[in-house]
Amino acid sequence: MAATSTNFTHPFLDLDGDKLREECGIFGAINAADAAAATALGLHALQHRGQEAVGITSFDGSEFYSSRGLGHVAENFSSAESIAVLPGHMAAGHVRYSTTGGSGLRNVQPLYADLATGGFAVAHNGNISNAMTLRADLVRKGSIFQSTSDTEVIIHLVATSRYPTLADRLIDALRLVEGAYALIVMTPEGMIACRDPLGIRPLVMGRMGDAVVFASETVAFDVIGAEFVREVEPGEMVHVDFSGEVQSVRPFGHVSPRPCIFEHVYFSRPDSLFAGQSVYEVRKAIGTQLAMEAPCDVDLVVPVPDSGVPAAIGFAQQSGIPFELGIIRSHYVGRTFIQPSDSARHSGVKRKHNANRGLVAGKRIVLIDDSIVRGTTSLKIVEMMREAGASEVHFRVASPPTAHSCFYGVDTPERSKLLAARMELDAMRDFIKADSLAFISIDGLYRAVGAAKRNAACPQFCDACFSGEYPTSLTDLAMAEPKAAELPFADPKAA
Structure with a gap:
């Protein structure tokens, strides 16, 4: 790479990991006058998908350039100088969360390598569920890895493929990969965007004048003034060259798609479109x-901000119970610092959320949240409502019980730490100290999204x-041995 800059600003760390977290968002632009600037803006709109690190790689027709850093997009790409080191009409970027063993600048994407066919940069959203197995085989054959990211496995598979063209090498590599991926790849010939055959992770395509753009969500197009064209279909590979020609191939055949339903529940921004539907309207339908x-039977419907708001609106409209902001969220608090004591952890929740005492005192309320993961945050919020004087605190959840870990690019705790995996409904209710607790049924969730x-x-x-019905094989999980925790990718959630 011709240039690399780094920013060592450390991110806030999550207090409990008590939310399912989408591990990354990707954006790419080709044939754009200010490709890196457009990419930075697009990544800013995708910041909710990953807040620990950000990177952008650009290509000026002869060389690749890269800049990356820990922290938010605004901390790394807010100045003209930070964009000036990324020249060219093609750029791709990535925002990420890390998981166990996954933090550090060497894992910040896009990852780049000089291959026999030229420069190769890749930004990946998802998780390769056989990455540990593939990596072990590649290392035995002589590959030398520079990161602990599963994404680097793709680069080595491309590099060692015997097919003549880079596009065919990428297809050859992806045939060996299990799990979920949405990829934006840059080469000296142009940009390639593709999704896994099941389309588990999202990817959309748009246009901005002569430029073609790709992103994890449509909201990124709104920010840069691009027009949403369509989704990249499951199993589709879209090639765009510097003349503007767009070609689509489907090298993996046609299978029934299985996009992640949690994009509707929580991951996507409510002002995005997902699977052809308004995320906001779907979340209201979930609440309904x-x-x-x-x-x-309560006096007020109170959302747990911000992710519970649309579902709470739908709940209130259907039930005829007034919707009120009984919890106020501070928008000036970053992700909570790790704290050494239980009392400090409790104050961390209060720094993010505070009870609207004058509203909830003496009232029967129902709290609406998108999910319960470990249950610790739900407990603290229920206790906060009782301390504020609520006479009854009920809890309703806009997703079914989360009882299984995700191995497709979502940071979830191990199953033993998921509340719904450890307890029945009544025990969960007692744990969070609510007067009642209920989740939407899985069929109800499907009805809300139009099925x-x-x-x-x-x-x-x-x-x-x-x-608990995983749509692909989980080779690494099946092959794990007692000492696997010492090996790269022992945690199948690492991305």
């Missing part, structure tokens, strides 16, 4: 369905975190 399935019900024989979405 939840109110029909689990009504509650009559869940097709048990072939589900329309990936819902493994609820059902």
Whole structure:
């Protein structure tokens, strides 16, 4: 690479890991006058998908350039100088969370390598569930890895493929890969965008004048003034060259897609479109369905901000119970620092959320949240409402119980730490100290996203975190041995 800059600003760390976290967002632009600037803006709109690190790689027709750093987009790419080191009409970028063993600048994407066919940069959203197995085989054959990211496995598979063209080498590599991926690849010939055959992770295509752009979510196009064209289809590989020609190939055949249903529940920004639907409207529909399935005799519907707001609106509209902001979220608090004591952890929640005492005192309230993971945050919020004087505190959840870990690019705790994997409903209610607790049913969730019900024989979405039915093989998990924790990718959630 011709240039590299780094920023060692350390990010805030999550207090409990008590939310499912999408591990990254990707953006790419080709034939754009200010490709790196557009990429930085697009990544800013995708910041919710990853807040620990950011990187951008550009190509000026002869050389690749890269800049990356820990922290937010604004901390690394807010000045003209930070963009000036990334010249060219093609750029791709990545925002990420890390998981166990995954933090550090060497894992910040896009990853870059000089291959026999020329420069190769890749930004990846998802998780390769056989990465440890592939990596071990590649190392035995002489490959030398520079990161602990599963994404680097793709680079080595491309480098060692015997096919003549880079596009065919990429297809050859991806045939060996299990799991989930949305990729933006840059080469001296142009840009390639592709999704895994099941389309588990999202990827969309747009246009901005003569430029073609790709992103994890449509909201990134709104920010840069691009027009949303369509989704990159599951199993599709889109090639764009510097003349503007766009070609589509489907090298993996046609299978029934299984996009991640949690994009509707939580991951995507509410102002995005996902699977052809408004995320905001779907979340309201989830709240409506939840109110029909689990009504509650209370005075107020109170969302847990911010992710519970659309579902709470739908719940309130369906039930006829007033919607009120009984919890106020501070927008000037970053992700909470790790704290050494239980009392400090509790104050961390209060720095993010505070009870609207004058509103909730003496009232029966129902709290609406998108999910319960470990349950610790739910407990603290219920306790906060009681301390503020609420006479009853009920809890409704806009997703089914999260009882299984995700191995497709979402940071979830190990299953033993998921509340729904350890407890039945009544025990969960007692744990969070609510007067009642209910979750939307999995069929109700499917109805809210427009399906009559869940097709048990072939589900329309990936819902493994609820059902435990994983749509692909989990080779690394199956092959794990007692000493596997010492090896790269022993945690299948690493991305």
